Amino acid sequence: MKIGCPAEIKPQEYRVGLTPHAAREVVAHGHQVLVQAGAGLGAGFTDEDYTAAGAQIADSAAQIWAEAELIVKVKEPQAPERAQLSEGQLLFTYLHLAPDPDQTRDLLASGATCIAYETVTDARGGLPLLAPMSEVAGRLAPQMGAWALQKANGGRGVLMGGVPGVGPAQVVVLGGGVVGTHAARIAAGMGADVTVLDRSLPRLRQLDEAFGSLFKTRYSTEGSTTELVSGADMVIGAVLIPGAAAPKLVTRDGLRDMKPGAVLVDVAIDQGGCFETSRATTHDDPVYTVDGIQHYCVANMPGAVPRSSTLALGNATLPFLLALADKGWRTACAEDPHLRGGLNVHAGQLTNGAVAAALSLPAITPEEALA
Ligand SMILES: NC(=O)C1=CN([C@@H]2O[C@H](COP(=O)(O)OP(=O)(O)OC[C@H]3O[C@@H](n4cnc5c(N)ncnc54)[C@H](O)[C@@H]3O)[C@@H](O)[C@H]2O)C=CC1
Ligand SMILES: CC(=O)C(=O)O
Ligand SMILES: [Mg+2]
Numbered sequence: 001m002k003i004g005c006p007a008e009i010k011p012q013e014y015r016v017g018l019t020p021h022a023a024r025e026v027v028a029h030g031h032q033v034l035v036q037a038g039a040g041l042g043a044g045f046t047d048e049d050y051t052a053a054g055a056q057i058a059d060s061a062a063q064i065w066a067e068a069e070l071i072v073k074v075k076e077p078q079a080p081e082r083a084q085l086s087e088g089q090l091l092f093t094y095l096h097l098a099p100d101p102d103q104t105r106d107l108l109a110s111g112a113t114c115i116a117y118e119t120v121t122d123a124r125g126g127l128p129l130l131a132p133m134s135e136v137a138g139r140l141a142p143q144m145g146a147w148a149l150q151k152a153n154g155g156r157g158v159l160m161g162g163v164p165g166v167g168p169a170q171v172v173v174l175g176g177g178v179v180g181t182h183a184a185r186i187a188a189g190m191g192a193d194v195t196v197l198d199r200s201l202p203r204l205r206q207l208d209e210a211f212g213s214l215f216k217t218r219y220s221t222e223g224s225t226t227e228l229v230s231g232a233d234m235v236i237g238a239v240l241i242p243g244a245a246a247p248k249l250v251t252r253d254g255l256r257d258m259k260p261g262a263v264l265v266d267v268a269i270d271q272g273g274c275f276e277t278s279r280a281t282t283h284d285d286p287v288y289t290v291d292g293i294q295h296y297c298v299a300n301m302p303g304a305v306p307r308s309s310t311l312a313l314g315n316a317t318l319p320f321l322l323a324l325a326d327k328g329w330r331t332a333c334a335e336d337p338h339l340r341g342g343l344n345v346h347a348g349q350l351t352n353g354a355v356a357a358a359l360s361l362p363a364i365t366p367e368e369a370l371a
Contacts, residue, residue, distance in 0.1 A: 004068025014042025138182025161191020
């Protein structure tokens with residue numbers, strides 16, 4: 001199969017969908033790999049690294065979109081990329097369709113088959129292709145939030161760890177999954193007083209067993225969320241209902257009860273965000289203020305550390321990429337229900353119920369798509 005990897009074109013996105021090590025394995029499986037010239041540079045991989053791995057270098061993204069049967073990427077295809085996607089082509093990347101009707105319309109119109117990293121599952125109920133980037137974004141969140149808390153950056157002027165005689169920042173993490181756990185660990189490591197809320201008691205038990213007194217846990221209700229958010233210096237939004245639009249846990253009215261200059265870091269922004277006042281921002285201009293509350297809402301946070309992120313993502317995607325290339329998407333998805341869970345679009349139809357519900361569109365099941 002001919003597999004293409006174009007350079008990412010989202011602003012300040014320096015990750016790349018295929019590492020040279022992954023390219024080497026794909027080539028060893030008998031496939032042809034086409035990588036856009038310069039695609040890996042932002043992550044520290046040269047064209048020579050790819051050619052040494054057996055890949056060919058394409059001068060333009062257009063050549064890749066025109067020739068490749070399978071396109072592997074990182075971010076959701078941008079409008080100029082969607083215009084080049086064609087019927088029968090297979091796209092393997094993050095999509096985050098629930099909050100994105102424009103992208104959804106274009107993918108449906110293309111006739112392509114699109115597998116979203118973020119809805120591929122594993123046998124333990126996890127999301128193996130979201131997890132590595134959630135680990136990165138979770139670890140980055142307190143770091144970005146701490147920057148936004150600084151007075152010169154518009155924040156409240158509170159130091160995460162405090163100093164002797166002065167208490168630490170109060171950090172509240174909404175959602176104790178992968179992002180939330182990594183965010184809580186780092187924030188606690190910076191010396192902050194951290195509380196994690198989740199609506200899953202089994203999850204809170206796991207966190208308590210694993211981390212002891214490093215951070216506190218609370219069951220998530222409207223009341224507990226309101227109470228903790230109003231006392232927080234930093235709130236990290238890390239909830240997820242897979243495929244679906246994020247639930248809004250803090251309303252615009254809720255901002256009035258918060259401390260002036262407090263920071264909201266909405267990691268869940270790629271699913272629409274869990275604060276009513278969130279809108280996606282970019283690394284170029286990451287923070288804006290509503291009613292005196294700082295909002296950091298970058299939808300591709302791992303793009304800030306592209307070397308670490310590309311390596312972590314590549315480790316997770318490779319087995320699935322090999323299955324898709326070796327068997328074709330139909331057989332690979334028929335044999336593996338977890339990969340099948342990633343199927344979001346096929347031949348003009350949505351194949352993910354949560355995405356369809358969020359967009360009020362009809363869907364078929366992945367099994368119907370395979371029939
Ligand atoms: N902005 C960015 O660059 C990135 C964003 N993300 C996003 O971060 C979000 C979280 O991802 P993960 O941690 O991997 O998901 P996860 O599935 O590991 O964790 C989500 C947690 O939220 C909890 N939850 C759901 N509804 C809740 C509610 N109403 N109140 C409290 N807890 C609730 C769930 O029980 C679960 O424990 C996703 O939207 C993901 O796409 C992930 C990576 C990068
Ligand atoms: C998960 C995601 O959206 C990202 O890594 O950019
Ligand atoms: Mg994202």
